[in-house]
Amino acid sequence: MRFAVSPANETVMSMWALADPVRYAVHLPWIDRARLTLRRPEVADRVRPLVELTRPRRWLPDFLTPAARPDLEMAEQLDQIAATPPDVVVQDLLATTPRRPLSPFGRALLADPRGLLPQLVDAVRVWYDEAIAPDWPRMRALLAADVAYRAAQLAEGGAGRLFEQLHPSLRWLGDRVVSDDPFERDFDLRGRGLALNPSVFTDRRVLWNLLEDSLPAGAYPVRAVGTLWERAPVPPGDPLARVVGAGRAALLHLLDAATTTTDLARLTGMSAGNVSQHLSALHAAGLVVRSREGRHVRYRNTEVGMALLRAARGA
Template sequence: MIELRLEIEDLADTRFAVSAFNEAVLSLRVWLLPGYYALQLPWLHHARESLGGLDIAPLLALVGPNRAVPDFLTPRPDEPVAGFDAELDRVRRVPPAKVAADIAAVHEGRPVPAVLADGLRRPARLRDRLAELLHAYWTATLEPHWPRMRGVLEADLLYRAQRLARGGARLLFADLHPGITWRDGVLRLELSYPHRELRIPITGRGLCLMPAVFVKTPGMPLDPGEPPTVSYPARGVATVWESAPPAGPGVLADLVGRRKAAILACLERPASTTDLARRLGVTPGAVSQHLAVLRGAGLVGRARAGRSVLYARTPLGDRLATGSPVRIP
């Protein structure tokens, strides 16, 4: 159990961020534990085909026996939506001593795998080698999927912002994950990999909450001295790899048309026009036309999240899409 104590100022400083670089590092765990990360199996299948002859053994050796990864490879982002190259540049500037210490910490006193052990004699060179390898790995296996991943992550940010606006911290933390609870100014985390019992004051450092695609349970840096960051699984992760949209209610399709009904069904989470077009197999222009009609009917709304405009069902749209009774005044 980890307890993070937040004062009023800390709540005011709490922010959200997503990171392409963190996703690349966290995805390494899927190769080692595919059964545990079952939702990511469609991605893993494509990644194996895309990898070519790239040897990622040194990257896989970074994952510790309890799925932890070195803190220097998962820095807290400086921007709400951190790009891969910017985060990679930060990693290249990590002091060599921290590289060595973080890799050793991940392996919890066990011998570091041989594929990394030799490199630790010259940690600066190892750091640069890992950075180059991560860049090649990202380009081959994740960069083509990033627009869809970012859409899911930004949709989560929009949802959390709405929760915070409606009910403050209590509502914000209520459904981040079953292993995250909030009470009396303390955020409690039940982590799936071993940590010491810790009580960490946040005062003055700010808390960053990070939705992630390649996360199944809450996570934090191994070193409590790192900037306080909590990762959690984003809503709608399974839809990242989805190729077919969910079917809408038959009666609704008769009422508003098959395509508009399918769009409403897809909006069980906020989504961008591009995301909807991909899932429906139509052009973004066609989706935009249907969304304009649905907005005019009061069934969907929209809001900007980062560089994307996300659409979401209104309460009336929810009731129609789920077949719930609609009260007529």
């Protein structure tokens, strides 16, 4: 088993939230912005192929959500989708039809996979750039935190503990995973391993690949998705920000309790690299202290840092 974060999966599956905001109400802050983006004619026209293939209650073709590997970037996944052989495109599209008939673009892609696949890849790329990339550091931080948590479960308790807690629909029967969902599939991994991807936009069950010939993969709901769109509680006009900078002030306001770099990145929207740089500066100044708990390093304010916060909050 291997865990990985898949920007392509999140880009494709985000369309479900856009089409059904009531079901995906936890993502309303993102949905409101994404809908405005999709109303722009230059975006709507290029993204149309993706919209058609991801309408609600449709199965996704396996090639559009490829099994991710650790540290795989969006550009690499787009290249992977673009390199899908035409016969695999056809096979994967036909596998989706028992659920719903193909959309107009789906039928056109079925008839001319070599000619129209670049148009679909462009649609995924545009939607990622316009709607996902601005929030990707926040999403990645949440997904990466889940990967670290699951990897620790696997290391400490084995596959049984992992699958018992991964999702209520899953059971581990010694040499197989049983998924209690309405779609009957029985796959032999054939030594290929199993890719498990936490997903922001997968909400109710684990989603598996449709065809046994595809690389085995499952997308499961990420932990703590309700915290994804929380913002750092920095008061407007915060005087501390004028002294240490907005980024470092935001971190100090969050470090009343011990917190990891990953969680701080998710809460602030900063990249993990920027958070680490700010924490290093705060640590060197004696404003935060760090401690290791198992696989994680947590930061919290020192008494000096708390004194600064008290003075700023009382100003």
